[in-house]
Amino acid sequence: MEEGKSTLKRASSAPSIAQTFSPCREALFITIVCMGQFMTQTNVGVCLSNIDILGASFGVTDSGILSWFIAGYSLTVGTFILIFGRCGDLFGYRRMFLSGFIWLAIWSLVAGFSVYSNHILFILARVLRKAMIFALFGAVAPNSAVLGAVFSAVFSELAWWPWTFWTQAIVAVVCAGLGLLVVPSIHHETSPDTSTWINLFKALDAPGAFCGIGGLVLANIAWNQAPVAGWSTPYVYVLLIIGLLLIAGFFVVEFRFAEHPLIPFHAFSRDVSFVLGCIACGWGAFGTWIWYFWRFQMEYRHTSPLLGSAEFVPAAPIGIIACFVTGLLIARVRPGWIMVMSMTAFTLGNIFTAIAPVDQTYWALTFVCLLVIPWGMDMSFPAATLMLSNSVERKHQGIAASLVTTVVNYSISLSLGFAGTVEVHVNNGGKTPEDVLKGYRGALYFATGLGGFGILLSVVFTIKCYWEEHQSRAVDNAAAEETSLSTIAESQ
Known part of the structure; x- marks a missing residue:
């Protein structure tokens, strides 16, 4: 009993991870975390001031299509954040944080190189670069969006618009390298068992994620395509119907079947x-x-x-x-x-x-x-x-x-x-x-x-x-x- 008490005492008196940082590492840690937020929010502004230049580069003038340069970005944010939050619980926040920077860098490069392709590749890159890194933050930084608009305007008017995205890729890689040095590895002590593929499947709530993400994405695509293609176009309302059915399926899975639901509605x-x-x-x-x-x-x-x-x-x-x-x-x-x-x-x-x-x-x-x-x-x-x-x-x-x-x-x-x-x-x-x-x-x-x-x-x-x-x-x-x-x- 005394040994147990002494163990608890040592555990309670153990310093937190933050207390083990030197002043220099603490400053770098805060900077890297803020840079994660900064990088995600500048992406809001990079397609605002230069939207007409981007459209002219791709030969796109339809406002409904141009709006996808913004809508596709926010769509991925709104749909993937919960599943990648769960991934952080299971695989470690440091690993997901650094992977997010690398993911952002890759698709920033693709967005820049899409100048040699078409606007479809550009929109795809805008969607995929956002999926992981934004899942790590829950704050809004309008100042970063303003700065993104300023720098995208500078590059687009005075140089070449792809450099907006290539520069972001360079900064993201540098942040990932610094993060590797200063961000500690942290895991939840009560994370679900992931020793087998079946347990991992359950821990990720894969059926719920599929229904929830799929439903939200399809419903959103239908509403954003409707102004361009018209509601009389069959694929628009078919996507909406399938999306709504998947969303309904998400609630059924979360309430009835999920062992580790993505959203604990009961709470x-x-x-x-x-x-x-x-x-x-x-x-x-x-x-x-x-x-x-x-x-x-x-x-x-x-x-x-x-x-x-x-x-x-x-x-x-x-x-x-x-x-x-x-x-x-x-x-x-x-x-x-x-x-x-x-x-x-x-x-x-x-x-x-x-x-x-x-x-x-x-x-x-x-x-x-x-x-x-x-x-x-x-x-x-x-x-x-x-x-x-x-x-x-x-x-x-x-x-x-x-x-x-x-x-x-x-x-x-x-x-x-x-x-x-x-x-x-x-x-x-x-x-x-x-x-x-x-x-x-x-x-x-x-x-x-x-x-x-x-x-x-x-x-x-x-x-x-x-x-x-x-x-x-x-x-x-x-x-x-x-x-x-x-x-x-x-x-x-």
Whole structure:
């Protein structure tokens, strides 16, 4: 017994991995982890400022096809994050982290070399380079997206656009090499048994992953292809039907058959649905806004990639300010109210862009919009993560954060399909610049509606929290009064 106690004492007093780092290694470790986040988020911006240059290089002018340069990227983020999170549990986070950098480097090279092929290879590279590395992070970094837009504009206008992606490949390889030196190897002590192929199959929840990923991908492709091919095209609605059936199959597998489900639905309360619904609406509105904002600036105000990137820069410092303010507010204000504010910012950003006159100066609604939108991005993610963390047990908080990231990125991709459908139904065929602009504004009004619904959901959720807290206090007061009466009765 004494030996057992001494063993426990030694274990409890053992230093954490972070405490074993030298100051130099700790600084490098933090830098490499931040670079992982930086690399993933710059990929959001590299196809914004130079989208017309990319399209001209591939001979693509159709807005519906060009939107896939963004949508395909976010689609992979939203669908693969959970399965690769499970891979990290099973095979080690260090191994997955370094593999992610190498994977990113390979497909960045392919994206650059696609200049000698066609836009299909480019979109494929954009999809595959994202699958692993984004699964390792659950935070949003708009500053990196701004920087990505700036550097892609510089390379595209002053050099050659493939160097945008080749440079990313070089940086990713360097980060992988440094990560090999400074990132420690960590495994879960309670990971499922993977000693046989059958056990590995069960531990990965392969049937659930197949149904979930396949369903989300097919449904998203259908919605994003519909504006291009039309809903009357058979393969579009066939893909949607198959996708919905696979999604239904995913829930059946997770609830009935999976020994190690990717998403432990039994551990989540109804609050999770409210939070994820708000995130889906807000970030769906953002995904639509960022695409049509750039299309409006470049097509109707004839902004060059470099000038457009320079005009986009205010989003970076405002994002930093929003992060600090949110950190202060979270300790003083209910997360629900922070979510209300973030949904309001997303909605206002879309309204300002939708109503902005073509000949209006940048310093009017456009500049104001860039001062507002970052608050939606940088307030919603931490608020949602905190709200979900408070709604689940500690052991499920990592999965809850992954769900937030999944919904954020999948909503961006899916909303582009919805917005594109709205655009082609209101632009009268897009035969004149006026009709095309009408379609753009219609898509932005759709995003405004998404943001408004997010505001409604977040307000309802906040009121619900107040009501439940009031009810809980009432029950506690009644119990305390009953106890007090019982005590008085016993004393008499």
